[in-house]
Amino acid sequence: MTAVADAGASLGVSGEGAGATTVDVVIVGAGPAGIAAAVRAAESRRRVVVLDEAPNVGGQIWRHRSRDTLGAEARLWIDRLSRTNAEVRRGVAVVDVVVGGDDAPIVVVAERHRGGAEVIRASALVIATGARERFVPFPGWTLPGVMGIGGAQALLKQGATFRGKRVVIAGTGPLILPVAASLTDAGARVLLVAEQAPFQAVRDFAISLLTQPDTLLQAALYRLAFLRTPYAMGTWVTSASGTDRLAAVTVANARSTWSLPCDVLCTGYGLVPNIEMPRFLGCATADGAAVVDERQATTVPRVFAAGEVTGVGGVTLAIVEGEIAGAAAAGVARVDPSLVRRRHALRAVARRMDRTFAVRPEIRSLARGDTIICRCEDVRCAAIASLSGSRQAKLYTRAGMGACQGRVCGPALELLFGWQSGTVRSPLEPARLSTLSTAALAGAAASTDTLHSSGS
């Protein structure tokens, strides 16, 4: 530990939190799952540090500018967290994690957005990295003004108003309804909500929810609040056009195609679990999510995962999983049976939702030869389509090698060509050289600890 702290100082890492902090549980992600895990672990008298990239706690769904704008449940959990002595470090990105053998500490290296690195050493790690949006490439999707529904929701929560903007929302699943309502409330003019799933599928899913009280029902309630906006099922956007920014979209259904001028297009084709960290650590994954047991333990000892990273299931499931993971990471042996029952029921709803809102084949084939697939490196579809997989695409075209490290084009390539993403390497996020030096030293220190502990 001393070695790492000294190294940090010599690299010019200074200010609050520089050097190493030793805790019992380190949690990556301060969304609902991370918060619930932190609360449970801290209430079990464990020292806890929570790390998050964002300037405020809450993750994407509980993102907020002021406490007044938070919903009741979010406020309850964030207040409960603030009553513990869990320390939340915001505006930091985790770039490296070392899980040593036996009892050696888990070492997490993070970079502050303002500059400088921090090193956290812990006995257990909870990965609560959440999910990101799945983007489907189509002609014009790189134009400014085209964004994810989560992107629009995030910008709203960050303080954007979209006042007077003409908005088209296109995608699938219950998440497109609340964003339509939020945008309308903020002052945007929502011209169309296009749900790609056919009417029968949406109806059957809605009926199935009636026997399963859940937050997803809120989406249906939101829907009632804004009946003025056309909600079209079996309808999708085929292209976007404009010169320097979005000017219009082309909309299609089974019968016809038409053009609709607009300023903003929000697309929402489901969520993708952020499994870079579990994959990097060698945790087993299946169907694009981290595999966990009934205590939310991954296949790597002392590493737990909770929330969307274990499979997209919504905020209520994330909280339940976070509670279980936090208690387990704190060493509480018994799993609360009521939490296990709720987890089981909520996962069943999530599976049903996946089937209902599967992306239709017409949308998977919208990209043309000149459509950009990798937005970081501007790699077009024609350059990729004849290749054999993600690795070849990376080597030949640089697809997936840019700043986002394939987080956008990786799931797109999987949807378009069925390609699995390549291996995950450190750094997990683009990082400064000084941070990488700290990470290298932390790794060396962790191996030294392993030697010490095996020798003692």
Add this chain to the structure above:
Amino acid sequence: MSTRLPSGSGWVTVSADGRPVRVPAGVTVAAALTDLGVAAFRRSVSGEPRGPLCGMGTCYECRVTIDGVAHRRACLVLVSDGMQVTTAAATQESP
């Protein structure tokens, strides 16, 4: 306690591409630029204009130069008084 919430009240003045603008305190740079009508936050490697896509720090499309530091994700940075923000709209090049 570090989970304390910001007040979100008041205004700050930032420089957006050299133009002083008053924006609400507590908003992100991405939200402020969006409401100012900025479309091109950055230029891609082949010169295309790009703006926010994911809003949550994943896509890196909203990168701008903040107080002389390039490649900062506008969706992860809150505005502050006197902040200097430079977008692709000003430079015609990747910030």
